[in-house]
Amino acid sequence: MSESRTIWSFNGGLHLDDHKSESNGRPIVDLPIPAILTVPLQQHIGQSAEPIVQVGDGVKKGQMIARAIDFVSAAVHAPTSGTVTAIEHRPIPHPSGLSDTCIVITADGEDRWDELPEPMTDYTSYSTADLRERIRWAGIVGMGGAAFPTAVKVNTSGQRPIDTLIINAAECEPYITCDDRLMRDQSADIVDGIAILQHITGARECLIGIEDNKPEAAQALRAAIAERGAANIDVVVVPTLYPSGGEKQLIQLLTGQEVPSQGLPSSIGVLCQNVATSAAVADAVLRGRPLISRIVTVTGRGAQNPGNYRVAIGTPAAFVVEQSGGYSSDVDRLILGGPMMGFALHSDEVPVTKAANCLLAAAKAEVPGPRDAARPCIRCGECARVCPAQLLPQQLYWYARSRDLDKVQDYHLFDCIECGCCAYVCPSHIPLVHYYRFAKTEIWTQERDRERSDIARRRHEARQARLERLEQERKARLRQKKEALEKKSTDAKDDPKKAAIAAAMKRVADKKAAQSATAEQTPEE
Amino acid sequence: MLFETRSSPHFSGPQSVTKVMGMVLLALIPGTAALFWYFGWGVLINIAIAITTAVVAEAAVVGLRRRDIGYALGDLSAVVTAWLLALALPPLLPWWQTVMGTAFAIVIVKQLFGGLGYNPFNPAMAGYVLLLVSFPVTMTRWLPPDVISSQGLSLADSLHIIWSNSPPAGQTWDALTSATPLDQMRTQLSQNQMISEIRESPLWGDFGGRGWEWVGNWFLLGGLFLLWRGVINWRIPVSMLASLALVAGVFWAIDSQTHPFPAFHLFSGGAMLGAFFIATDPVTASTTPRGQLIYGALIGLFVFIIRTWGGYPDAVAFSVLLMNMAAPTIDYYTQPRIFGQRDDDDA
Ligand code: SF4
Ligand code: SF4
Numbered sequence: 001m002s003e004s005r006t007i008w009s010f011n012g013g014l015h016l017d018d019h020k021s022e023s024n025g026r027p028i029v030d031l032p033i034p035a036i037l038t039v040p041l042q043q044h045i046g047q048s049a050e051p052i053v054q055v056g057d058g059v060k061k062g063q064m065i066a067r068a069i070d071f072v073s074a075a076v077h078a079p080t081s082g083t084v085t086a087i088e089h090r091p092i093p094h095p096s097g098l099s100d101t102c103i104v105i106t107a108d109g110e111d112r113w114d115e116l117p118e119p120m121t122d123y124t125s126y127s128t129a130d131l132r133e134r135i136r137w138a139g140i141v142g143m144g145g146a147a148f149p150t151a152v153k154v155n156t157s158g159q160r161p162i163d164t165l166i167i168n169a170a171e172c173e174p175y176i177t178c179d180d181r182l183m184r185d186q187s188a189d190i191v192d193g194i195a196i197l198q199h200i201t202g203a204r205e206c207l208i209g210i211e212d213n214k215p216e217a218a219q220a221l222r223a224a225i226a227e228r229g230a231a232n233i234d235v236v237v238v239p240t241l242y243p244s245g246g247e248k249q250l251i252q253l254l255t256g257q258e259v260p261s262q263g264l265p266s267s268i269g270v271l272c273q274n275v276a277t278s279a280a281v282a283d284a285v286l287r288g289r290p291l292i293s294r295i296v297t298v299t300g301r302g303a304q305n306p307g308n309y310r311v312a313i314g315t316p317a318a319f320v321v322e323q324s325g326g327y328s329s330d331v332d333r334l335i336l337g338g339p340m341m342g343f344a345l346h347s348d349e350v351p352v353t354k355a356a357n358c359l360l361a362a363a364k365a366e367v368p369g370p371r372d373a374a375r376p377c378i379r380c381g382e383c384a385r386v387c388p389a390q391l392l393p394q395q396l397y398w399y400a401r402s403r404d405l406d407k408v409q410d411y412h413l414f415d416c417i418e419c420g421c422c423a424y425v426c427p428s429h430i431p432l433v434h435y436y437r438f439a440k441t442e443i444w445t446q447e448r449d450r451e452r453s454d455i456a457r458r459r460h461e462a463r464q465a466r467l468e469r470l471e472q473e474r475k476a477r478l479r480q481k482k483e484a485l486e487k488k489s490t491d492a493k494d495d496p497k498k499a500a501i502a503a504a505m506k507r508v509a510d511k512k513a514a515q516s517a518t519a520e521q522t523p524e525e
Numbered sequence: 526m527l528f529e530t531r532s533s534p535h536f537s538g539p540q541s542v543t544k545v546m547g548m549v550l551l552a553l554i555p556g557t558a559a560l561f562w563y564f565g566w567g568v569l570i571n572i573a574i575a576i577t578t579a580v581v582a583e584a585a586v587v588g589l590r591r592r593d594i595g596y597a598l599g600d601l602s603a604v605v606t607a608w609l610l611a612l613a614l615p616p617l618l619p620w621w622q623t624v625m626g627t628a629f630a631i632v633i634v635k636q637l638f639g640g641l642g643y644n645p646f647n648p649a650m651a652g653y654v655l656l657l658v659s660f661p662v663t664m665t666r667w668l669p670p671d672v673i674s675s676q677g678l679s680l681a682d683s684l685h686i687i688w689s690n691s692p693p694a695g696q697t698w699d700a701l702t703s704a705t706p707l708d709q710m711r712t713q714l715s716q717n718q719m720i721s722e723i724r725e726s727p728l729w730g731d732f733g734g735r736g737w738e739w740v741g742n743w744f745l746l747g748g749l750f751l752l753w754r755g756v757i758n759w760r761i762p763v764s765m766l767a768s769l770a771l772v773a774g775v776f777w778a779i780d781s782q783t784h785p786f787p788a789f790h791l792f793s794g795g796a797m798l799g800a801f802f803i804a805t806d807p808v809t810a811s812t813t814p815r816g817q818l819i820y821g822a823l824i825g826l827f828v829f830i831i832r833t834w835g836g837y838p839d840a841v842a843f844s845v846l847l848m849n850m851a852a853p854t855i856d857y858y859t860q861p862r863i864f865g866q867r868d869d870d871d872a
Contacts, residue, residue, distance in 0.1 A: 011864065016536070174536075248865065258864060260866075261863060262865075263865065318526060327526070332528075333529060333530075333535065334528045335533075337533075339533070339535040340536065344528060344531050345530070367536065368537070375641070376643060377642050378545075378642050378808050379642065379810075384812070389863060390861055412863050415865070420533055420534030423534050423537065424537055424538045425538045427540040427545050429537060437532070
């Protein structure tokens, strides 16, 4: 394996205290299954899954309980055996504190597996379509936080071929260690998953990008790769710099290439997957198991016993923290995800979803909050210096604040990855990202409204057109009737003189036509 | 369990406006000490008057606008403005002129535009220019360097002069004060003297004005401290000094008898203070990387032009104010390329 691979760099970024040691020391622990699990129908980007069970149904572990109804969607499976006791709105982990439809399962405590599909152990003998179908069946989504359905992402037909598969193992947010632990404890699964993903996408090489603060994980992966003899998988250690785990940033670090603004990695022949996703793929293909659990980091000074836990999807966050050892007395905030990009939960009575990588129970001292109210922007440019997307955050802020939605888009609001670097360094303590989210939401709302009014307008126009057509048809029918009547009357008093004149005129015209036809032929003869 | 929610990021960095301003004040100390060393108590008295005025004026306006006074003063920006303005004033300026200039800077130039962050012009420089055009006589009445040793002006003497605007008994203004080196250079050049003759005067040191060259050195040191601490970046000061030196160098190379050599420009007036502490004022300067290079370079150019052919001896204040006006336009045309954007995407 090449030790000499070039590591590129990206603009800006932050050196943060990584706080990894709090939770990365002990192996993954399986948490018990709670009495009641609340499984949201939408844990991914795209359309919600559609329930295929009813209240009162018995379900078994791994049984599909909601199917993907659209191309961009992901199926949902029962995390344990039990009975469906409700299908209704329950609070879900979402920044807005929204509720959404969930399937509530009361566990029977037996945790009995459903009959699973055949393992595809010799996966190279299957078509890529079959393998994709298996991934789709298993309901796998990106497990780094974005939760995009994996079957859709690996469907690269009709695009530029994928040369490089990049496995995102950077885990650059402070505190989070679930990927680190997974790499140490299940490196073989990850490497198997990578091989399958490579087979599906046809990617010639695979680069695993990992920050240099996880040497044990890198070592474990290297060992697993060596054991498999997978010469085309390379572990690439990158410097610890937030946000090196941003998809576009990682791609630049590893390949030196920039994903075009508003474009996809596939447009430069790259596909990016998270390490945990890769392990889930191995689970689905080699063991026929759907995605029904994930590793969650519980950490922060507000948690008694930081560590990494395998948690059934649908387990309430409160149960996870409690089972891990509970809160400490100075807990102040519960953050889902990391301190830079995660969102603060209003209540811990929300379920763990496929994208939930970390429960950060933060003590007051860790999240001091605003030391004082935000001061005005002094245009110091610090924000621009650290912005990995090379934006001008102060301009974005200015226009977002004045609700100039055209100007924010001119300043590339939608290239902002909401990494929070700008807000972190701002000496005026302006909650910059907050303004960008606000502006994005405003724009989406506006677009939706416009779409709605477009639809309404089109409907109106269609109706107008229909009415007009009906009116025209009615008029036409009337006219025809009238003409028919008139014709009858003229037919009756047909004039023989007129007929004679018409006949004479026709003879003249025929003659003329014959003459000109000859004239045209002449030059060719 | 229920928690309070807030928007991410949940961490924030160690920097704050108060710390930034505090750092600037710290960095001003060596240069201020040098000024005091060469020009006496007047320097410190001016600073005290200006800071008092600034704090009172800011408190009054913020109070009238029914905002939190302690919070507004807490950013230290008023103190920085006052201090910078005071450093540019002649050491024996009548007290009420200092008060007037500072009050104008804080009330009109800063607060009437909305306070810190909203002012398009550098308040200290605007205050300085107001005084310069209103009181040309007192504003050009500088002391010769080494005043403490040569004139023996005590703290009491200085206070008396500043309070009464009259020289101590038995002395005249002419005996007491002199022009600045830049001023003298201009006047004598206009009387067709050669540089070599002008340099015979006791106002000249080794490479700049006597005393001034050392003041410049100490401000340079403070500037390097700010660079080291990351409070300012190198673009504006370097481009400003480089362009001033370059243009001065070209003219000096053409005719060294009517154009002083470049180091004189850098070390005789407000160039160092201007480059590191005034042109770098983030609120009023250009903010894009390329824009800052252009902004600094144009200030340097204007300093040379105004000093050489303009009506005022030192030109940092005018040049900075001029470029303050141009900053938004410069920024607009020098937006950096964003990540993943090709050069031809949206010029
Ligand atoms: S870091 Fe804050 S104060 Fe500085 S330019 Fe950016 S938004 Fe303004
Ligand atoms: S949050 Fe957006 S604007 Fe701020 S640094 Fe990150 S990408 Fe740049």
